[in-house]
Amino acid sequence: MFKIAFIGGGINSAIGEVHRAASQMDGFFKLVAGAFSTHDAVNRATAETWGVSLERTYADYKDLLAKEKGKLDAVVILTPTDFHKDIIVDALRAGFHVVSEKSLATSVQEGEEIAKVIAETKGFFCTTYNYTGYPMVRELKQFIEDGKLGKIQQVQVEMPQEGFMRLGVQGEPPKPQAWRLKDTVIPKISLDLGSHLHNMVYFLTGERPERIVADQSTFGLFPQIVDNVGALAKYTNGVRAQIWFSKTALGNRNGLRIRVYGSEGSAEWFQLEPETLKTCDLRGHVSLCDRTGEVKIANQPRYNRFKAGHPAGFIEAFANYYEDIADCLSQFQKTGTFKSKYVCGIKTSLEGLAMMQAAAKSAQTDKWENV
Numbered sequence: 001m002f003k004i005a006f007i008g009g010g011i012n013s014a015i016g017e018v019h020r021a022a023s024q025m026d027g028f029f030k031l032v033a034g035a036f037s038t039h040d041a042v043n044r045a046t047a048e049t050w051g052v053s054l055e056r057t058y059a060d061y062k063d064l065l066a067k068e069k070g071k072l073d074a075v076v077i078l079t080p081t082d083f084h085k086d087i088i089v090d091a092l093r094a095g096f097h098v099v100s101e102k103s104l105a106t107s108v109q110e111g112e113e114i115a116k117v118i119a120e121t122k123g124f125f126c127t128t129y130n131y132t133g134y135p136m137v138r139e140l141k142q143f144i145e146d147g148k149l150g151k152i153q154q155v156q157v158e159m160p161q162e163g164f165m166r167l168g169v170q171g172e173p174p175k176p177q178a179w180r181l182k183d184t185v186i187p188k189i190s191l192d193l194g195s196h197l198h199n200m201v202y203f204l205t206g207e208r209p210e211r212i213v214a215d216q217s218t219f220g221l222f223p224q225i226v227d228n229v230g231a232l233a234k235y236t237n238g239v240r241a242q243i244w245f246s247k248t249a250l251g252n253r254n255g256l257r258i259r260v261y262g263s264e265g266s267a268e269w270f271q272l273e274p275e276t277l278k279t280c281d282l283r284g285h286v287s288l289c290d291r292t293g294e295v296k297i298a299n300q301p302r303y304n305r306f307k308a309g310h311p312a313g314f315i316e317a318f319a320n321y322y323e324d325i326a327d328c329l330s331q332f333q334k335t336g337t338f339k340s341k342y343v344c345g346i347k348t349s350l351e352g353l354a355m356m357q358a359a360a361k362s363a364q365t366d367k368w369e370n371v
Contacts, residue, residue: 002073003029004099008035021319074099082106097124103127106186126325126343126345129344132199132317133320138342140258141203149260152207155201161252161254165227176222189229210370215363255270277290354371
C-alpha cells in the first residue's frame, strides 16, 4: 500500500473527496498526511473527517515537503491549476513522486518548466485523466487497436456543461470558484474541459494533433471569461477531429460524448450511459455491448467490483486510474522508469497545453495554427 499526502483538495473543494475515495477504493493507497487548505478551519476539518492525524496536517505545503520527506510514496496535487507549477517543481526538487490533477499548468511555458525539472530530477510524475478509466472507454480503445473500425478517419468529441448559465432552484445565479473566473494564456475552460478532450482523442487513437482552428465565445453570466469553445483539428495519419466544450450548454449536466469513425465502422460512448458501447459496421448493423458481452477489457475482475447491471460510475473510473498509477509507481520504484498504456505522463500532458494554447491563438488570429 502506497502512502500519500494531498496538497489541496480540502472538503470544500470540487475534487478532493473524489480523489480520496478513488485512491483508497481498492486498497492501493492510504492518505496519511496533507496540506488540504490554506484556511485553518477547513484544513483541520478535512483531516478530522478523513482520519488524518493533525500532527501530519500542515498549514503550508512547504512544511509538508520538509517534514514528510522519506515518509511518503507520493504527493497528490489538488490545488487550483494556477498553483500547479510551483508546487510540482518544489515537490520534485524535494525528492517526492508527484501525481497531479489535470491540467498540468496554465501555459506551455509553465509546462515546459515542469518538464525540465522532471528531466533534471528524474522524478516520477503523472497527471490524472479519470474519464479514461471507464471500462467501456477502455474497451473502445482495445476495439480500435484490434482494427475493428478499420483506419480511423474522424473523431468527434464533446463535453457540454451548463454551470456558467444554469440558475439555482430559487433563481440564484451560479457561484463558481473564484479561480475559475480568471482566464490566463489558455482560458480556464480549455484547461478544465479541453484538456480532457485532447487526452481522450490521444488515448483512444494514439494520434497527435498537428494543426487546429478554433472559435472562443462568451455566452454566460461571467463576461470576463471564455465559456464556449469549438474547434477543428488535424491529427497525424490524416485523422480529423471536431471538438466542442462548453459551460453554457443548457440542459447538459456533463455530456461527455465520443464518436469514432473508421473505414470499417464506427463507435460511440456517452458518459451518461457509461456501461454501453454502441458500434456500427459497413452494412449498417448497429450493436450495443456492455461488460457481459464479447469484450476483452471490460469483463476483467478489476472492472467488475459488482456484477453488470449495477452501473459503475465516475468514482469507480477514477479508482481504475489510481490502480494504474499504483502499477506505475511500483515499476518506477524498481527500475526508475514506468510504462503504461493508461497513465498520462509529462509528454501528453504538455501536448495538451500546446493544443489548447494553439486553439486560443487561433481564436484570436482567425487562422489555422500549428500545435
